[in-house]
Amino acid sequence: MSTSTANPRQDPVLEATPERLLAARKAVISSSIGAALEWFDIIVFASFAVVISEIFYPEGDPVFSLILTFATFAISYLVRPIGGLVLGRFADRRGRKPALTLTLFLMMLGTLLMAIAPTYSQIGVWGALIILASRLLQGFSAGGEFGTATTFLVETAPHRKMYYASWQIASQGASMALASAFGFALNTYLSDEALHSWGWRVPFVIGLLVGPVGLYIRSKLDETEEFTSRPPAKSPLRTLFANHWGRILAASASVGVATISVYMILFMPTFAMSNLGISPTAAYLGGILAGLICLIGSPLVGRLADRVGPARIMTYAAIAALVLAWPLFQLIVTQRSVPAFIFVIAVLGVIMAFYFAPLPGMLSVLFPAEIRGTGLSTAYNIGVTLLGGIAPLVLTWLLDITGSLNSPSVYYMGVAVLSLIGLFFVRRHYGQR
DSSP: BBBOSOOOOOOOOOOOOOHHHHHHHHHHHHHHHHHHHHHHHHHHHHTHHHHOOOOOOOHHHHHHHHHHHHHHHHHHHHHHHHHHHHHHHHHHHOHHHHHHHHHHHHHHHHHHHHHHHOOOHHHHHHHHHHHHHHHHHHHHHHHHHHHHHHHHHHHHHHOOHHHHHHHHHHHHHHHHHHHHHHHHHHHHOOOOOHHHGGGGHHHHHHHHHHHHHHHEEEEEEEOOHHHHHHHOOOHHHHHHHHHHHHHHHHHHHHHHHHHHHHHHHHHHHHHIIIIOOOOOHHHHHHHHHHHHHHHHHHHHHHHHHHOOOOOHHHHHHHHHHHHHHHHHHHHHHHHHHHHHHHHHHHHHHHHHHHHHHTHHHHHHSSSGGGHHHHHHHHHHHHHHHHIIIIHHHHHHHHHHOOOOOOOHHHHHHHHHHHHHHHHHHHHHHTTTO
């Protein structure tokens, strides 16, 4: 089985005409809406994990209820690689535009189920099963969203491909800031009874309202020239797994620091409330700050990646993650103060912006255009599932069995090491800067 190290055929250089620049801006808007809805839904679920555990899994030990909630969260990630394979193949066979429309529609259905799900007190365990169905649907659709949207962005952009692809991450930063703002406002201004009764549903309803706008914008997009200018791959899955195993493994490992940084920040409200006795509002304020850092910083890092190369920037960011993880957690464990908590989350946000922003562009050029949707979706979702999506569950379990409040930093450092290994192969074997 081949794991060819030859570079994929270079994409054609498009002239930066006003029409193509306009198309690139439309691609940024349409892709950003899908990414924003995907991540807003994910972040809200993780942010309100304690509330969800109490109203959908109320029986037994609170820690066990929280583990069940994060297990539901983690199970949704098991279907992400399947969604990436199915929807990525659909994008490579049928086109980027129809795949973008389908993924957004499926995400809206998942968010709708979450917004209307009856609680345990209303229909018993059926409520938890509806939540599970919502997470599975959201996970399947999200599995195809990142790869398809990034492929569309990169193929539409006439130049500065890293910059245009980085808007995928900027939109995730916007989602993190907005979801954290909802968490802060609802926890601050609603009574505990109101929060458990209806308040936790508000962000899902708001997120659902964005979907139709995204569907309308995506329906008006044109297919990319790069897709229409060459015949579709007859079997993108077969081509990918027969010839590009090395690229899949290197790319999946390279996703590590990006995804663990996101999910570490999402875990912080639960960590603050359950383990440190700090109000979760501190973590929400930190999430707002980290989201804004990512929103503003990602396009700037994308511009830098076009100049010096994405893999180089990501390598330095991964080294920073490895070196800083233990001291950052030691700071919040010893200080247990709101300023320290916000500072640590802000630093994680900086690491996330420098590592995550160049990632979509780097992954997109790692795979040939005829299998780009399939390859990018598969590699990204394997990395997210194994290194990020299960992180809240693993972190809750580690804290419970070790009793060490520094144990999350060890997991973070382990993922950073895997990312550095992946980046080594991306740079040395596949010629990425």
